[in-house]
Amino acid sequence: DAGVIQSPRHEVTEMGQEVTLRCKPISGHNSLFWYRQTMMRGLELLIYFNNNVPIDDSGMPEDRFSAKMPNASFSTLKIQPSEPRDSAVYFCASSFNRGNTEAFFGQGTRLTVV
Amino acid sequence: GQQVMQIPQYQHVQEGEDFTTYCNSSTTLSNIQWYKQRPGGHPVFLIQLVKSGEVKKQKRLTFQFGEAKKNSSLHITATQTTDVGTYFCAFTSGTYKYIFGTGTRLKVLA
Numbered sequence: 001d002a003g004v005i006q007s008p009r010h011e012v013t014e015m016g017q018e019v020t021l022r023c024k025p026i027s028g029h030n031s032l033f034w035y036r037q038t039m040m041r042g043l044e045l046l047i048y049f050n051n052n053v054p055i056d057d058s059g060m061p062e063d064r065f066s067a068k069m070p071n072a073s074f075s076t077l078k079i080q081p082s083e084p085r086d087s088a089v090y091f092c093a094s095s096f097n098r099g100n101t102e103a104f105f106g107q108g109t110r111l112t113v114v
Numbered sequence: 115g116q117q118v119m120q121i122p123q124y125q126h127v128q129e130g131e132d133f134t135t136y137c138n139s140s141t142t143l144s145n146i147q148w149y150k151q152r153p154g155g156h157p158v159f160l161i162q163l164v165k166s167g168e169v170k171k172q173k174r175l176t177f178q179f180g181e182a183k184k185n186s187s188l189h190i191t192a193t194q195t196t197d198v199g200t201y202f203c204a205f206t207s208g209t210y211k212y213i214f215g216t217g218t219r220l221k222v223l224a
Contacts, residue, residue, distance in 0.1 A: 042217055
């Protein structure tokens with residue numbers, strides 16, 4: 001398996017633009033997580049899905065952020081409109097939700113909003 | 115909600131010295147996991163502990179889960195430059211949501 005695949009790896013965009021981050025979890029995993037990492041706030045859980053259903057989105061900063069998981073092999077995190085304070089590394093992770101298991105992370109998307 | 119704090123936030127050691135990071139929770143945890151993130155990389159799972167007082171070893175790394183299941187530690191013996199990175203503890207809440215600690219950034223000076 002290729003692991004969790006995220007795209008793009010880097011994104012530079014202007015303030016006000018829409019940004020879409022993509023994630024393909026490991027095949028067979030039924031839990032998917034979106035994290036944001038910054039120096040100031042560390043690794044924050046934004047939202048997670050179980051069997052394609054959003055279970056907890058309490059970490060989503062505000063209405064500008066939205067996430068979808070239309071099927072078991074694809075998820076998106078959208079920011080519209082983007083702001084400079086959204087600049088961070090966004091990680092997608094997946095796991096097999098069956099007892100205590102590990103989370104597998106993608107390589108991350110480094111987002112810079114100018 | 116549940117949180118875990120890690121100390122120290124940063125640690126610089128000379129190569130060959132030992133290193134320890136601690137993870138503390140105010141509530142009892144069902145499990146504790148440890149991850150390592152190399153500079154510019156992504157978190158990678160190291161180990162999971164689930165039993166009270168459990169101790170596990172991976173070569174120079176020793177992981178411990180406290181008797182009350184509220185704290186954990188990671189100890190590295192004789193650090194090497196390849197140990198550089200940020201070490202996170204994490205736990206899974208009731209619905210398998212992974213909550214990560216604040217992390218300890220380790221620098222090893224050659």
